[in-house]
Amino acid sequence: MMEIEILRSGFDFLGIYGFFDGFMPDNLDWLVFLITSVILAMVIINALVISTALLTWFERRMLGRFQSRLGPNRWGPFGLLQPIADLVKLLTKEDTIPEGADKPVFTLAPIVFLVPALIVFAVIPLHGSSFLGRLNIGLIFVIAITSVNTLAIFMAGWSSLNKYAMFGAMRAVAMLVSYEIPMGISVVGVAIAAQTLGLSNVVLAQDIPFILVMPLGFLVFITAASAEMSRTPFDLIESDSELGAGYHTEYSGAKFALLQLTEFMAPVIVAALVTTLFLSGWRGYGPIPGPVWFIIKTFVVLFGFVWIRASWPRLRVDQIMSLAWKGLLPLSIVNLFVIAVEVFIFNPGEAGLSTRDLLIMTGINWSITIIALIVIFNVMGQSKLKRPEPVALPLANMYANTTVSKKATDLAEAD
Amino acid sequence: MSINTQPVTINLGPQHPSTHGVFRLRVTFDGEQVIDVEPVFGYLHRGTEKLAEERNYVQIVTLTDRLDYVAAMTNNLAYVRAVESLAGISVPDRGMYLRVISAELQRIASHLIATGFLLDELGAFHTPLIYCFRERERILELFEMLCGARITVSYMRPGGVFQDAPIDFWPRLDDFLSSMPGYLDELEGLITENEVVLARTRDMGILSAQDAIDASITGPVLRATGVQWDLRKAEPHEVYDRLDFDVPIGSVGDTYDRYYVRVQEMRQSLRIVQQCVEQIEPGPVRSETPYFIRPDAVDTYVGTESPKGELGFYIVSDGGISPYRMHIRAPSFINLTTLRDLLVGWKMADLIVIFGSIDIVVGEVDR
Amino acid sequence: MYGLGLAKGLVVTAKNLVLPSRMMTIQYPDRKVGLLGLSKATDTSLVDLIRKDPVNVFKALLGIADVKTSLPQHPRFRGEEFNWYEQRCTGCASCAKYCPLGIIEIVTSESGDQMQEGQKYHLDKFDIDIGRCMFCGLCVEACPYDALHMGSGFEEGKYRRQDLVIDKRQLVSAKKKPSTWFRPQLSNKNYDPHKGKNVKWDSAGRHEKPSLQQQQDKWAKR
Numbered sequence A: 001m002m003e004i005e006i007l008r009s010g011f012d013f014l015g016i017y018g019f020f021d022g023f024m025p026d027n028l029d030w031l032v033f034l035i036t037s038v039i040l041a042m043v044i045i046n047a048l049v050i051s052t053a054l055l056t057w058f059e060r061r062m063l064g065r066f067q068s069r070l071g072p073n074r075w076g077p078f079g080l081l082q083p084i085a086d087l088v089k090l091l092t093k094e095d096t097i098p099e100g101a102d103k104p105v106f107t108l109a110p111i112v113f114l115v116p117a118l119i120v121f122a123v124i125p126l127h128g129s130s131f132l133g134r135l136n137i138g139l140i141f142v143i144a145i146t147s148v149n150t151l152a153i154f155m156a157g158w159s160s161l162n163k164y165a166m167f168g169a170m171r172a173v174a175m176l177v178s179y180e181i182p183m184g185i186s187v188v189g190v191a192i193a194a195q196t197l198g199l200s201n202v203v204l205a206q207d208i209p210f211i212l213v214m215p216l217g218f219l220v221f222i223t224a225a226s227a228e229m230s231r232t233p234f235d236l237i238e239s240d241s242e243l244g245a246g247y248h249t250e251y252s253g254a255k256f257a258l259l260q261l262t263e264f265m266a267p268v269i270v271a272a273l274v275t276t277l278f279l280s281g282w283r284g285y286g287p288i289p290g291p292v293w294f295i296i297k298t299f300v301v302l303f304g305f306v307w308i309r310a311s312w313p314r315l316r317v318d319q320i321m322s323l324a325w326k327g328l329l330p331l332s333i334v335n336l337f338v339i340a341v342e343v344f345i346f347n348p349g350e351a352g353l354s355t356r357d358l359l360i361m362t363g364i365n366w367s368i369t370i371i372a373l374i375v376i377f378n379v380m381g382q383s384k385l386k387r388p389e390p391v392a393l394p395l396a397n398m399y400a401n402t403t404v405s406k407k408a409t410d411l412a413e414a415d
Numbered sequence B: 001m002s003i004n005t006q007p008v009t010i011n012l013g014p015q016h017p018s019t020h021g022v023f024r025l026r027v028t029f030d031g032e033q034v035i036d037v038e039p040v041f042g043y044l045h046r047g048t049e050k051l052a053e054e055r056n057y058v059q060i061v062t063l064t065d066r067l068d069y070v071a072a073m074t075n076n077l078a079y080v081r082a083v084e085s086l087a088g089i090s091v092p093d094r095g096m097y098l099r100v101i102s103a104e105l106q107r108i109a110s111h112l113i114a115t116g117f118l119l120d121e122l123g124a125f126h127t128p129l130i131y132c133f134r135e136r137e138r139i140l141e142l143f144e145m146l147c148g149a150r151i152t153v154s155y156m157r158p159g160g161v162f163q164d165a166p167i168d169f170w171p172r173l174d175d176f177l178s179s180m181p182g183y184l185d186e187l188e189g190l191i192t193e194n195e196v197v198l199a200r201t202r203d204m205g206i207l208s209a210q211d212a213i214d215a216s217i218t219g220p221v222l223r224a225t226g227v228q229w230d231l232r233k234a235e236p237h238e239v240y241d242r243l244d245f246d247v248p249i250g251s252v253g254d255t256y257d258r259y260y261v262r263v264q265e266m267r268q269s270l271r272i273v274q275q276c277v278e279q280i281e282p283g284p285v286r287s288e289t290p291y292f293i294r295p296d297a298v299d300t301y302v303g304t305e306s307p308k309g310e311l312g313f314y315i316v317s318d319g320g321i322s323p324y325r326m327h328i329r330a331p332s333f334i335n336l337t338t339l340r341d342l343l344v345g346w347k348m349a350d351l352i353v354i355f356g357s358i359d360i361v362v363g364e365v366d367r
Numbered sequence C: 001m002y003g004l005g006l007a008k009g010l011v012v013t014a015k016n017l018v019l020p021s022r023m024m025t026i027q028y029p030d031r032k033v034g035l036l037g038l039s040k041a042t043d044t045s046l047v048d049l050i051r052k053d054p055v056n057v058f059k060a061l062l063g064i065a066d067v068k069t070s071l072p073q074h075p076r077f078r079g080e081e082f083n084w085y086e087q088r089c090t091g092c093a094s095c096a097k098y099c100p101l102g103i104i105e106i107v108t109s110e111s112g113d114q115m116q117e118g119q120k121y122h123l124d125k126f127d128i129d130i131g132r133c134m135f136c137g138l139c140v141e142a143c144p145y146d147a148l149h150m151g152s153g154f155e156e157g158k159y160r161r162q163d164l165v166i167d168k169r170q171l172v173s174a175k176k177k178p179s180t181w182f183r184p185q186l187s188n189k190n191y192d193p194h195k196g197k198n199v200k201w202d203s204a205g206r207h208e209k210p211s212l213q214q215q216q217d218k219w220a221k222r
């Protein structure tokens, strides 16, 4: 069968399947398939949930340090058990459903939100052939699955019959749909350069990490991705200073825990994707094994997210939309066009681009990136930054002849 | 094809993260656009003016702590000045210097809070806010040395301040004065040139100078429109006429100007405190005043430049030991008069930011 | 310009990340320490510590050992637990009259004792409802005999409101560590309530303690 063919390409799946197949009667193939899937699912879900828990701790500690605080340090060594404490707290809370809410949709939304996040992680190659990393349509799969969360957020916002939630949901739909386009186009650039759609093969094609080869694509992807997971400076879906909590205003207890879990899961997934697409995945140097490299790179990207979250304010909704359509979309198209032309010229054929080709591409792309960025900055209103000098208006003359002496202005200059 | 839409009315507050306390805005939105705003307040009404009628003049100092609770020192100052003018009490020099030092420190603290919360409303994840609070903490420590309390200071008395500063106050103040400009630079590095902040604050919520004057708006909000009006210069009280400082103004009157005027004012306040430290001389800090002040049956109004604007006390005396009537001209309250004109037409996110840039404290609005 | 402002912001936060002097958190009431911190806090050498207290050493290695800490406070801090000296108090009730909230309740009766220092009232009741007190210190300012002082503590959480009413018995038996607020005689002596010993009633006042001779001259030989 077609599906099985795709799945068989994953080494781990094949391994587990083969192991069980060895002592099962032939007519129970479906059972073996089921067992294998369940085992694999358990591994993936646990890996993801545990790393998410670790991320929440990491993020809160790092944010604390960025803000010259300590962050959670009470529960367990260095506060490492804090996620567990949070979970216990959330699960013991009353699970309320607002009156007048659309109950089935309200209940379904957290699940619809969570499942795609879990599925996406399955295709990310932790090393050469882990999980389902060799799925030959990995990139399309990722792009397709991640867009489901738009629906989930809208379900949550719509069903809870709360105006704040509705605002958050409407913003979410507008923003997520817009940012999917530049994100998709920048991913196409990766696919063309790597000459494949499978995530494992993308990693294998990166003799030079693609962040160096196509910085523009990286910039567009990471910007669009941080909008996709609604993190600073694009966190307007749940902008806490405006909407309170946005689409999950009405959620509590276990449902809220699921929503929060997914929300913290998104950075992990995006960081893993960035690592795979642009940071050459598990490939590294020295005796350190591949998965360790992968985790290190992922955490570097996560640290970047946390750093940005600690430093920058949020953009307004229409500015975010114009950034997507006026800024990122042209940039991503430029990136795609340049890559396509280069690949067409080098015409690598089956073997893929050689290191020399990649080096030449790097040089060209960096200069194009800088030019494109300057142009876009100017188009996006660099000129508006100039301001007139303040002039004291007439009312000031009321005491024009009093104290501001020459000494004062001298002092001000000395300051 | 046209889609049938209808406006949505939302109650922003009284429980909302960005309304600076229990303040309520009934906002009507057309999509994200604000089409009508109606401020509703009174949730923090404690009847300060009525309470004052049955307390004696010194006891009321404790009430003024609770008006603008992030700037208790300047409230104290405004009140005791009114009482002094009512009862004709003079203040010794050292007392005046101590008052100016504490009031200017309080101005820095208050502006730090205004800046921090403005950035929080812009969506920075508490980082500028916490940096601001860290520096404010050092001011509060200085206040603790001066008067044993950090927020509800009750430091000033009619006729001076209650007690001289302890000896270890001065080295700490010097320390603060020398390191604060560096921290301010750092804070500005985080905010002033940040493109996101610029995109969110430049040319947003413009208040014209004429509108501001017509609505008798005062303080940084007025100065941001380009009107160089500061009671410290216009009617110098305490020792402000012996000090050199500038009154920073803005050029456009938008949210960014309101932020930037505050930052510059903090630098000017540091300059003022520095000069006070150089000029202050030993001596008494409080003139001999009776415990129970009995002014003649007169009335008086005295305005003082508080961090939010002109804080005025109008006191009517009937010759007794407590005022017959006291009215407070609260700058936060009066600065809200143009709120509707400022907010209508902007997006929801701008509403929060423009509202935050006016910098109100609900304790003062509701009194 | 060109995103440099954003980069500048990143540099500022990074600076705050790496510079330990920018930390603002003071851990209270206890502080998590590592091994070195533990040996420093308990003032024992590392070897001694491992020999004597292996449990805590193990905890410290895990990072879950804690050490008690206190908050730094100025001696002038206006705290709870009023300090009241029965010996100095004449029952004049100035404090009660001057309190803006009227939360000091004083009941006095005539007494014939302590003739030596002049006749004074006997205090039947001296209650302060610190549940409503705002620690303005006006009562202290009003007391003409330096009998009432602000306290220096603040950990006065109670489960019931009526427990917060401090009565005469509690006031008499409480630790006498007055704050130096409005008490220049204490701040001139560089007295620190958070470290120093209890202050006796005869050294808490603004007036010199009379010698025995003076007392006899003034009272006994009248």
Ligand code: SF4
Residues within 6 Å of the ligand: C098, C099, C100, C101, C102, C103, C104, C128, C132, C133, C134, C135, C136, C137, C138, C139, C140
């Ligand atoms: S501190 Fe103030 S409120 Fe408290 S008892 Fe004394 S006078 Fe009353």
Ligand code: SF4
Residues within 6 Å of the ligand: C088, C089, C090, C091, C092, C093, C094, C095, C096, C106, C142, C143, C144, C145, C146, C147, C148
């Ligand atoms: S004012 Fe002083 S002496 Fe008078 S009753 Fe109060 S504590 Fe006692």
